[in-house]
Amino acid sequence: MRRATVPAVLTCGMLLTLTSCALGATEDAGGERPPGAPAGVTAEAGSATSVHVMWNQVSASPPITEYEVYRGGDKVDEVPADDHMVDVTRLKPSTTYVFTVRARDAEGRLSAPSRQVKATTPAAVAADDSPPTRPGKTTGRAAGNRAAQLAWGASKDNKDVVSYDIYQGDTKIHSVSGNQTAAVVTGLRPGQRYSFTIRARDAADNLSPAGNAVALTTAPGADDGRDTAPADFRATTVRADGAFNIELSWMPPPVDGVISEYQIQLDGQPATTLVWGGNAPEGRATYSFYISRESGETHKVRLRAKLPDGTWGGYSAERTVTTGEKG
Template identity: 50%
Template sequence: MQRPTVYAVLACGALLLATTACSGAKAQPPLDRTAPATPGGVTAQAGSATSVHVMWSPSSDDTGVAGYEVYEKGAKVKSVAAPDTMVDVDRLAPAKAYSFTVRARDRAGNLSAPSAAVAARTPAAAPDDREPPTAPTALRGRATGTGSVALSWGRATDAGGGVTAYDVYQENSRIHSVPGTETGTRVGGLRPGTVYTFTVRARDAAENSSKDSNSLDLKTAAGPGQGPSTAPTGLTATARTSGSGERTVLLRWTQPRTGGEVKEYELYLNGKFATTVVWGAAPPAGPATYSFTVTDPPGTRYSVKLRAKLPDGKWGDFSAARSVVAPR
């Protein structure tokens, strides 16, 4: 008569263990099965006889876009991590027509529908062309809002077959490309109330790039609630070599008006923090100067910018960037 009771206790114990195990398990988040929005604004421009520059507008997703995939006639040729929205497709054949689409990818691996297809044709090869185009001239522009600028420049020339593209650079990083037939463009995706430094280079079918155009500083319009700029102004960077052979870069700038003393600056080289500049005594009343030694090979290019530590302890706006080449 006791055997059923024993079985009942064992059954309850098994149920108790199962319940405990379940209660200790972590709840799994719901599966993300929603694909990102289809990228728009796709453009494709041949940059040389063997490459095409593909650009598009940022996509959106409920959990965030992780990257983009570029296809040529249905075959994936490039993957790009967000937030980048452009890429060069290389190793193409000269004088050939291509068709590109772009798909957005979220963190769960969901892919958007393909964008509208855009066509591009590479120019004929110029295998013996080693002469770069002339530099674009008279770069000028204006801010067109809180997040964009309009640029224009004088046409470059190329003896080996013509200019195929113009590349827009911001602090030595290419951010935009347009066909060689165009001498102006709009650059978007910028931050409000920020100083940007632009240059333009011409490129030919053999991938030869010109020297930089003149540099141009433009400040986007301030956003709602933004106060006056706290950026150092008038920054110059001069490469020097002393009689003993020491190679240095001398910086000079006008300090921002902050309502108090600025005793500390952060120096950035090529977009990365390099060092902190601290005055040992009272800050200078006029223009500030600072020099640093360079040990990289002669001809190395640096992009330099500064920002001040404000009297309230926060870091202010960045100055415009300046390019300088390590001296010989």
């Protein structure tokens, strides 16, 4: 079997762009680019008067120092660089809001706005002072050394449970929809003991009592990241217009937040980083790129995802493909 050198240039696609491609950033007077716009922005109503906004952390040099959150054209909050979520409060019931997020680096440069996301607050509930019931039994396990998987039983409310708040100790660290009874918490430290509890929230901002505390300890040191790796990774070669492409497909890793960036490794070396320009797929993702015009060339390929906390997850299984061979 022959091996070929991977082409140095890959063409940007309609849905995915390469980090080497222009992303619309402009240079400042010193010739340096501002940070990239935050990706993976989501917004979910937390109550009739609040919305939980979440985004993926931005990697930049110089480093990011803070994020600015906008409602329409108005800045409503500033968040330290270590965080990537915020609750926007004092909103009106039954109202649709548009949010964007911008990153600011240590030199004071501000990124372009993220894509716009919308959230609609539910209707207010008159004279509702009845909180939801305590969430059912909460369970959890460490997922490697940087993440934890949590699950709990649904709460009940005289109206509806709008969201669940996740606490690490006494600090609220996340919020998910009232239809969701599981979450993955990332950004943890290796070999550390953590305690998590869950509280339910209704449209009137009534909070339930906390569910049972779940204590767990993350794995020490580095690990292979299998709990944050893309799953069911497949690769094959396809001939089109006299050339061979490698076609990839995979399932995103199970984390809260949006996976909008992946790194492909080819024959043991990083080949390219893919960034979704629009809405990243929640289900199976696919990508195809040119590899060669010669048959009989063998390549090994795998990929990993950038997690919402800004760190790289584990690599997928490695697949071997040969141009001209049927998959």
